[in-house]
Amino acid sequence: MEAETKSPIVSRAGAKKELPKHFRDNRHVWVFIETERGQVHPVSIELLGEGRKLADKLGVQLAGVVVGAAEGVGTLSAIAETFAYGADLAYLVVSPLLSDYRNEPFTKALSDLVILHKPEILLLGATSLGRDLAGSVATTLETGLTADCTTLDVDADGSLAATRPTFGGSLLCTIYTLNCRPQMATVRPRVMATPQRVANTTGPIIRHELMMIEEEIVTKVLGFLPDGQSHRINLAYADIVVAGGLGIGTAENLERVKAVAKTLGGEFGCSRPLVQKGWMGVDRQIGQTGQTIRPKLYLAAGISGAVQHRVGVDGADLIVAINIDSNAPIFDFAHVAVVADAIGLLPALTAAFTRRLVPHNQSMQ
């Protein structure tokens, strides 16, 4: 990246000391495999893909860490997925106390594993579970944790270079964990690509006991209320996303954004200012503090495109931006830049897409 060769603006890395002896035999890249009601969370698969690259660069093994309830149900299939998406080995902690997520037993399970088997790098998804767990584990181990990374790489000396947005998303910064191990990082869903699945792969499974009894765990799960089907928004995994920003003018004009999305069978979203104005719910917000998306087509209407927003959409195959300001930052990272007033163009797009789709749909029926 060209910008990286420029002289640093902030440099505190002169503080780098030699890694203490007791950390020098830390090896391997670990990915915490998050499961959600028997299913592996897609972010864990994305992390296995990224972890594979890091492990190959370092010449070490990639391990998946599965923490869960009974063997045979979700846990065994999680192990199978871990190998199918590139892990060389798996660590497994199984206990009925780990059936629902609770901070205490999960922190103990993961921290104990780390202390015993000494990974060099530990990656978790930046989900509500992953962030809750990562913060506790990093504090327990007194090591560095970098949140919401957008790029992970390994330096010439083998250190993890974790890049994330900073200053509210205006800039990016690269963070190192200097004298502690493991180097921990979280990554949001959809920031990394999904790797290829390879069936029928397997490897060693290293089992570990959870040294805990229920009486030691203070927090109890009383129940779980799954999101209703109608509330389920699949923004992060949608193929087509249409979003509106301040340039669409009024809350009513959001209907024009929704109409295009509906015509294409895609999802709709918005940039942060619209959530702050109360025009749309936070679960529709696209960007660093909202959802990261990776659609085939991203249509951004009236969005100026702060870095904060950019990092949420950089993985899109094709970014089409409509903005009346020909100097809008979004045109620096869009593939197609349409200098126009989105308010007028959106209904025209809906009509044009409909014209194109309807004849075909009828022939299919």
Add this chain to the structure above:
Amino acid sequence: MHIVVCIKQVPDSAQIRVHPVTNTIMRQGVPTIINPYDLFALEEAFKLRDRYGGEVTVLTMGPPMAKQALEKALAYGADRAVLLSDRHFAGSDTLATSFAISRAISKIGRSRTPEIVLAGKQTIDGDTAQVGPGIAKRLEMQQLTYATKIVSVDLHAREIAVERRSEGGTQMLKSRLPCLITVLEGVNTIRRGSIADALRAAHSRIPTWRAGDVGIEELGNCGLRGSPTVVKRVFAPSPRADKAIRIEAIEKDSDQVADDVIALILEHHPALEASFYLNGLT
């Protein structure tokens, strides 16, 4: 009930600009605000005080000017405020920050133990959501993050029931006091403080605690020295290698432009056509 609310003074990130030539942050004139997520925590504390009585202490760590944020919190209705400020804390990452703040909470607790420590789910400048869990771990408190609702508090049995946002649903949890709760956005709106609150805030003397005041002897755990993470590079993202295809469409016929846009989309991503049809049918 005694509630400690951790807040942070942050630059209003919406107003930060990057200098186009030097790539440096232009901070001049950027107003500071209380981290918006922390306002939800503060209001949640007030609601708990309304229901169960007690007092709300608001705590922040930062430079001396962070006192402004505390004055504002007092004007909203907090009973007491404490500023944790020391040059030894400069450059703290989340691990070092949670260390210093946990010590300050311990000191606050010496006069009256807090039942609940509240914080926003994350800050808008760091966006890490790591300090809350860090404080809970250091104080060996239960941590209940991303709370959407504090259902009930039983001071007698020292129990609390909360609902928290988790992947794909809401988790109902029962836990024990003391605990640390981070609250999700949108759970409430901060109330306007009364005139009495504003007057009291104006006359309050907010104590500033240094490392020694909160009993920190291990200065190696603070600030830069106590931070395992360091920022090595800060840079602006580079523009895409190949420039965007531009359609200058102001004052042109919208229908024609729309057709052009669709043609361009399909030219660059022919596979999308199948995707449109598939989606359009479902």
